[in-house]
Amino acid sequence: MREQDRLSDGPGDELGPGERELETALKSLSPARPGVDAVGAAFSAGRHSGRREARLWRGAAGVFLLALAGSWVVPARHRGGPPVVESPALVSVPAASSVVRPPSQSLIMLDKAVRDGGLDALPDAGLPPAQAVRARDRV
Amino acid sequence: MSEVNRLAQLVVERSAGMALYARQWLDAASADDVVQEALAALLIQRRPPDDPVAWTYRAVRNAAIDHARSASRRRRREQVVAGTRREWFEQSADAAMDARTAEEALRRLPEELREVVILRIWGGLGFAAIAAVANASVSTVHKRYATALRQLRVALEKPCGNKID
Numbered sequence: 001m002r003e004q005d006r007l008s009d010g011p012g013d014e015l016g017p018g019e020r021e022l023e024t025a026l027k028s029l030s031p032a033r034p035g036v037d038a039v040g041a042a043f044s045a046g047r048h049s050g051r052r053e054a055r056l057w058r059g060a061a062g063v064f065l066l067a068l069a070g071s072w073v074v075p076a077r078h079r080g081g082p083p084v085v086e087s088p089a090l091v092s093v094p095a096a097s098s099v100v101r102p103p104s105q106s107l108i109m110l111d112k113a114v115r116d117g118g119l120d121a122l123p124d125a126g127l128p129p130a131q132a133v134r135a136r137d138r139v
Numbered sequence: 140m141s142e143v144n145r146l147a148q149l150v151v152e153r154s155a156g157m158a159l160y161a162r163q164w165l166d167a168a169s170a171d172d173v174v175q176e177a178l179a180a181l182l183i184q185r186r187p188p189d190d191p192v193a194w195t196y197r198a199v200r201n202a203a204i205d206h207a208r209s210a211s212r213r214r215r216r217e218q219v220v221a222g223t224r225r226e227w228f229e230q231s232a233d234a235a236m237d238a239r240t241a242e243e244a245l246r247r248l249p250e251e252l253r254e255v256v257i258l259r260i261w262g263g264l265g266f267a268a269i270a271a272v273a274n275a276s277v278s279t280v281h282k283r284y285a286t287a288l289r290q291l292r293v294a295l296e297k298p299c300g301n302k303i304d
Contacts, residue, residue, distance in 0.1 A: 019288040022295070025235040026260050029228045034158035035171045036178065042147060044179040 143182055150178045150195050156261040157199050159227055163253060164207040167225035173202045193268040196258065200272060236295070244294045252287035255280055 015023070102108050104123045113121045150157070154174050161170035177198035181191060188194035227245070228238035245253055251273070258269045266284070270277045 015285055015288065018292050019285065022288055022292045023260065026241065026256070026291075028233065028235040029238055029241055029261075030231060030234070031155040031159035031261050032167070032226055032229055034154050034174055035168075036151060036154040036158065036174050040175060042143070042179075042182060044175075 142187060146181055146187060146191050147178065149191055150181060153192055153195075153262070154178070156257070156263065157196060159261050160196060160254065160257050161199050161203040162227055163250060163257070164203040169206055170203070173199055173206060176202055190268060192262075193264060193272055196262060196264065196268075196272045200254075240295065244291050247294060248287055248290060251275075252283050252290065255283045256287045256291070259284055 104110075105125075110122065113123065157174045157177070158167075158170045161173045165173060177195050180198050181188075181195050226238060227242040228234075230238050245256065248256070254273055255269055258264045258272060259266075262269075264272065266277050266280050270280045273280065275283070
């Protein structure tokens with residue numbers, strides 16, 4: 001049908017009988033057979049198509065590598081992300097019960113006792129009782 | 140049959156007409172190369188053209204003209220032509236006219252007339268397709284075809300050696 005359509009159109013009224021006869025005679029000639037290799041053409045097409053796909057993959061890999069390199073090189077703050085909030089440093093405070101109190105006779109505690117309650121607040125010295133010294137005990 | 144096989148089959152069946160078309164600009168070996176390249180180009184199309192035959196003729200035309208313009212290829216072509224000569228048509232007893240006489244008459248036609256005759260008679264293309272391949276309007280192609288046949292008839296009725304105007 002398509003072949004019919006192809007050949008049916010034409011300048012029918014412009015051709016005389018002599019031209020029609022010549023047209024028929026020319027159609028009886030066969031063009032020389034070419035050395036076209038359909039398999040070679042298909043192979044060439046396949047190779048070209050393969051090269052195109054390889055180029056596509058190479059391009060994609062290149063873009064990926066560039067993106068990866070960029071993520072390493074560009075610092076986080078230059079990437080336009082949300083600002084980083086720095087948290088305050090925590091200091092551990094020991095519980096009150098675990099504080100070692102200095103001895104009651106230490107200078108700090110005696111000073112504190114005098115400031116708080118005067119001389120009367122001074123704790124007992126805890127000294128041993130004084131012994132009577134007799135003359136004969138003298139050498 | 141796959142789409143690629145169908146396209147390849149379609150073009151290979153018409154490759155003789157395509158090679159003859161390319162012979163207007165090239166020697167036989169280069170014409171074959173150009174047809175094969177055009178077939179390969181057709182096969183790598185992601186979407187097959189609406190008219191694969193006309194598309195391939197167009198590809199053959201563009202490639203043949205490019206080849207012919209290349210100086211180095213021209214030199215090589217001249218060497219090849221000097222060494223080997225292949226006729227445009229098969230010599231056959233069944234043919235209604237002498238193949239060599241027809242070739243000589245066609246060679247003397249102006250290029251724009253000759254290509255219309257080849258596309259029409261041995262390419263089997265319609266005038267709309269020929270117009271698309273040859274970059275001309277359909278009415279121009281009609282006129283060229285009629286003019287070409289008239290000039291060919293006159294030339295074939297005359298003794299050999301007369302140049303067609």
